[in-house]
Amino acid sequence: MTTAHPVPAGSSPGSALAAGALPSSAPVGASSTTRPDGAAPAIEIVALRKAYGSNVAVRDVSLAVGPGEIFGILGPNGAGKTTTVECLAGLRQADGGTVRILGRDPQADPASVREVLGVQLQEAELNERMTVAEALRLYASFYESPADPAELMDLLDLTPHRARQFGKLSGGQKQRLSIALALVGNPQVAILDELTTGLDPQARRATWELVERVRDRGVTILLVTHFMDEAERLCDRLVIIDQGVVVAAGSPAELIESVDSSRVLRLRLEPHEEAQALEILTGLADVQAVTREGHEIEVTGTRRVLPAVVLALAEADVVPDVRTVTRSLEDVFVHVTGRTYDHTGATGPTATDDRSSTEGAGR
Numbered sequence: 001m002t003t004a005h006p007v008p009a010g011s012s013p014g015s016a017l018a019a020g021a022l023p024s025s026a027p028v029g030a031s032s033t034t035r036p037d038g039a040a041p042a043i044e045i046v047a048l049r050k051a052y053g054s055n056v057a058v059r060d061v062s063l064a065v066g067p068g069e070i071f072g073i074l075g076p077n078g079a080g081k082t083t084t085v086e087c088l089a090g091l092r093q094a095d096g097g098t099v100r101i102l103g104r105d106p107q108a109d110p111a112s113v114r115e116v117l118g119v120q121l122q123e124a125e126l127n128e129r130m131t132v133a134e135a136l137r138l139y140a141s142f143y144e145s146p147a148d149p150a151e152l153m154d155l156l157d158l159t160p161h162r163a164r165q166f167g168k169l170s171g172g173q174k175q176r177l178s179i180a181l182a183l184v185g186n187p188q189v190a191i192l193d194e195l196t197t198g199l200d201p202q203a204r205r206a207t208w209e210l211v212e213r214v215r216d217r218g219v220t221i222l223l224v225t226h227f228m229d230e231a232e233r234l235c236d237r238l239v240i241i242d243q244g245v246v247v248a249a250g251s252p253a254e255l256i257e258s259v260d261s262s263r264v265l266r267l268r269l270e271p272h273e274e275a276q277a278l279e280i281l282t283g284l285a286d287v288q289a290v291t292r293e294g295h296e297i298e299v300t301g302t303r304r305v306l307p308a309v310v311l312a313l314a315e316a317d318v319v320p321d322v323r324t325v326t327r328s329l330e331d332v333f334v335h336v337t338g339r340t341y342d343h344t345g346a347t348g349p350t351a352t353d354d355r356s357s358t359e360g361a362g363r
């Protein structure tokens with residue numbers, strides 16, 4: 001499995017670092033770039049472009065992340081997410097556009113972001129024999145005012161494993177260590193890239209709780225993921241990137257609502273109640289459509305359809321089993337791209353892949 005670990009900002013792409021997001025060339029809608037409280041963005045990307053030879057990985061990405069947000073960059077494999085955050089972290093030179101972290105320019109001066117940015121990127125490894133505590137001490141030594149390693153180990157439930165070697169950690173423990181290493185410089189902004197890839201469901205949920213704990217300490221988090229459920233669960237706002245461009249931006253609820261604001265219910269009734277229920281349902285003002293599939297009745301309606309249906313049926317002494325059908329960010333992706341979402345992420349490195357190379361300063 002791929003492991004990830006953090007590296008001081010501006011050190012080397014493909015090994016570790018992280019970033020945030022704001023709307024594109026014309027930042028994807030004011031609501032996506034400007035917080036209601038008018039706070040200056042912690043991260044701002046405008047019209048970012050980056051190609052590897054003839055392969056344009058990032059065509060036009062813009063986004064803005066407010067202080068204290070968990071902001072997601074969501075998209076299928078190969079969409080350009082990692083390239084975006086590598087440019088943001090100063091690990092790759094962009095071909096066009098601007099990026100800023102707390103007003104600093106990581107492209108022109110990657111060293112200037114080191115004090116404020118912690119990055120955890122994919123595909124990095126620590127020495128197999130290095131213990132958790134040693135790794136934290138080593139990374140702390142890179143900074144003038146590092147966090148207290150003992151406190152970080154407590155925060156990330158690593159204290160019981162402090163003497164365990166990296167090579168003997170479980171996937172979840174490695175991920176927690178990678179977050180700790182990204183935070184050891186006391187960053188105001190942290191970039192977390194594909195944090196839960198390869199983890200089992202329980203470890204994923206535990207990692208999500210840790211990310212929220214980190215945000216509660218005031219750290220702005222840019223979360224890169226191809227998991228729709230992760231973005232929906234964790235992100236205050238997000239952009240969906242596809243083929244190097246931002247195709248949707250907003251909060252998970254806004255995005256889902258934008259696809260279709262109707263509500264769908266599925267009802268199961270006793271067979272002798274079905275005819276009466278159908279008559280009642282079709283007469284309700286909040287109901288737009290009623291269809292029958294076997295023993296299930298599907299009802300589409302306004303956002304008030306659930307209470308309207310339950311009340312009306314209860315008045316006739318009909319008590320159905322009711323399920324609400326929820327839409328997801330996956331529906332948003334399908335809606336805006338016209339394609340299904342590739343969960344497998346089969347996109348691999350190209351023949352011209354230079355992931356092992358470094359472009360940023362401090363290599």
Ligand SMILES: Nc1ncnc2c1ncn2[C@@H]1O[C@H](COP(=O)(O)OP(=O)(O)OP(=O)(O)O)[C@@H](O)[C@H]1O
Pocket residue numbers: 052055056057075076077078079080081082083084226345347348349350352353354355356
């Ligand atoms: N170092 C590189 N050299 C050449 N091509 C690259 C390099 N890094 C990424 N690419 C290509 O750029 C495109 C975008 O890749 P990128 O890693 O930024 O996407 P991603 O959304 O992060 O996907 P993944 O989740 O698979 O990492 C892909 O076509 C990828 O093959």
